[in-house]
Amino acid sequence: MPRRSRRPRTTLxxxxxxxxxxxxxxxxxxxHVVTSGVRSVASDAFAPVRSGVNAVVEPIGxxxxxxxxxxxxxxxxxxxxxxxxxxxLEQAAAAQQTQSLKQLSAxxxxxxxxxxxxxxxxxxxxxxxxxxxxxxxxVGRADGVQLNMPVVGLGGLVGLVVAVSHHTATVRLITDGxxxxxxxxxxxxxxxxxxxxxxxxxxxxxxxxxxxxxxxxGEVFSTSGLPGALFPPGIPVAxxxxxxxxxxxxxxxxxxxxxxxxxHLRYVSVILWGPSA
Amino acid sequence: MTPRDAARLTLVVLGFVVLQQTxxxxxxxxGVHPDIMVLLPIVAGIIGGPSRGxxxxxxxxxxxxxxxxTPFGLSALVGCLLGFGVGLATVALDRTAWWLAPVAALGGSxxxxxxxxxxxxxxxxxxxxxxxxxxxxxxxxxxxxxxAWPAMKAMVWGMARSSTEGMPTSxxxxxxxx
Numbered sequence: 001m002p003r004r005s006r007r008p009r010t011t012l013x014x015x016x017x018x019x020x021x022x023x024x025x026x027x028x029x030x031x032h033v034v035t036s037g038v039r040s041v042a043s044d045a046f047a048p049v050r051s052g053v054n055a056v057v058e059p060i061g062x063x064x065x066x067x068x069x070x071x072x073x074x075x076x077x078x079x080x081x082x083x084x085x086x087x088x089l090e091q092a093a094a095a096q097q098t099q100s101l102k103q104l105s106a107x108x109x110x111x112x113x114x115x116x117x118x119x120x121x122x123x124x125x126x127x128x129x130x131x132x133x134x135x136x137x138x139v140g141r142a143d144g145v146q147l148n149m150p151v152v153g154l155g156g157l158v159g160l161v162v163a164v165s166h167h168t169a170t171v172r173l174i175t176d177g178x179x180x181x182x183x184x185x186x187x188x189x190x191x192x193x194x195x196x197x198x199x200x201x202x203x204x205x206x207x208x209x210x211x212x213x214x215x216x217x218g219e220v221f222s223t224s225g226l227p228g229a230l231f232p233p234g235i236p237v238a239x240x241x242x243x244x245x246x247x248x249x250x251x252x253x254x255x256x257x258x259x260x261x262x263x264h265l266r267y268v269s270v271i272l273w274g275p276s277a
Numbered sequence: 278m279t280p281r282d283a284a285r286l287t288l289v290v291l292g293f294v295v296l297q298q299t300x301x302x303x304x305x306x307x308g309v310h311p312d313i314m315v316l317l318p319i320v321a322g323i324i325g326g327p328s329r330g331x332x333x334x335x336x337x338x339x340x341x342x343x344x345x346x347t348p349f350g351l352s353a354l355v356g357c358l359l360g361f362g363v364g365l366a367t368v369a370l371d372r373t374a375w376w377l378a379p380v381a382a383l384g385g386s387x388x389x390x391x392x393x394x395x396x397x398x399x400x401x402x403x404x405x406x407x408x409x410x411x412x413x414x415x416x417x418x419x420x421x422x423x424x425a426w427p428a429m430k431a432m433v434w435g436m437a438r439s440s441t442e443g444m445p446t447s448x449x450x451x452x453x454x455x
Contacts, residue, residue, distance in 0.1 A: 008328035022350035042343040177404015
């Protein structure tokens with residue numbers, strides 16, 4: 001019996017050491033080129049499989065999701081039925097408004113981007129891990145997208161490209177716990193603050209805001225664009241949701257709501273911009 | 278392991294990857310999606326024992342890591358520990374008992390998610406403990422318990438000729454294991 005149990009234990013020790021070595025080398029950068037290369041190849045190879053299988057099984061997934069949320073779906077259905085009648089009345093007017101909206105959109109076209117070049121992208125997946133707030137998009141190196149490029153959506157900053165393959169990329173959202181965005185707020189030239197993510201669906205928290213700073217709800221924090229910053233200046237990031245100062249705190253505790261609707265992203269724009277550009 | 282055995286196992290793992298990356302990513306319960314990749318080391322541990330459980334847990338973990346934004350190798354580390362643990366915990370049990378796979382999937386998945394978050398936090402990703410961990414544990418454990426039997430069937434097929442380790446496995450799932 002002891003002879004039998006020694007071999008599995010040796011196997012386990014070897015495998016654990018191998019895994020720790022891989023994690024360490026990847027984190028220290030030694031193996032990162034290899035792992036990111038392999039991940040990129042896997043992502044590229046899998047993209048057509050994923051879209052092909054998705055086309056077939058998406059109705060099944062939707063059905064399962066629908067059955068899990070049956071009550072909510074039924075309620076939503078009733079609400080939608082009532083809305084259809086209303087919408088039919090508005091349809092004629094909407095056609096005219098759509099034309100106007102198109103023209104306005106072309107004029108507006110995310111004003112804060114200025115002359116920055118962008119690549120439009122469709123969101124293909126909302127986070128492959130429950131432990132990180134990321135999205136996958138359908139553009140990659142072939143479209144000019146590179147690591148650490150900023151991504152924006154309607155409203156404001158969405159996140160940063162953290163992995164890129166030929167035709168896909170992964171974007172770390174500003175709500176992810178690892179995200180930190182340098183911002184300015186208040187009257188020009190503006191005070192500096194760092195907005196940290198606290199998890200998917202949760203508000204951002206601000207660092208470096210001195211205590212008793214007069215902040216109003218709805219005040220906008222925009223990217224600072226300091227030299228070496230990861231984001232170009234002037235992109236709106238979030239608005240103040242709540243703020244208070246503890247009795248002995250040296251910093252104001254500020255909670256902020258991202259301006260982009262991160263839980264319902266469909267299309268985003270990758271800004272072809274890097275810190276050195 | 279013959280090339281044919283390797284091909285069968287690869288096919289099973291690939292099937293799980295495709296399901297995970299398509300249906301499971303779309304199926305969100307309380308904002309959390311199921312993780313059927315965790316089932317692989319669990320059923321491999323039950324079928325093949327600690328050594329095979331650890332080896333397959335390591336391999337399938339590395340494959341899962343290819344599609345995750347979390348540290349590369351973390352799923353492999355937790356996967357081999359889980360495969361080994363399940364193999365060890367079930368070695369003295371009747372592996373044909375109908376309740377074994379669902380119970381192992383329930384407990385094993387919960388342990389996996391907790392260990393994954395804790396180890397990720399230790400390895401410089403503190404935000405991995407600042408997620409809805411309880412919700413992740415519940416969703417992943419319960420869905421894996423429900424899917425444990427089909428996963429067991431698939432893995433019995435995938436490991437049919439390669440699971441030895443001192444115990445007959447040709448009768449796993451249909452007859453006595455000891």
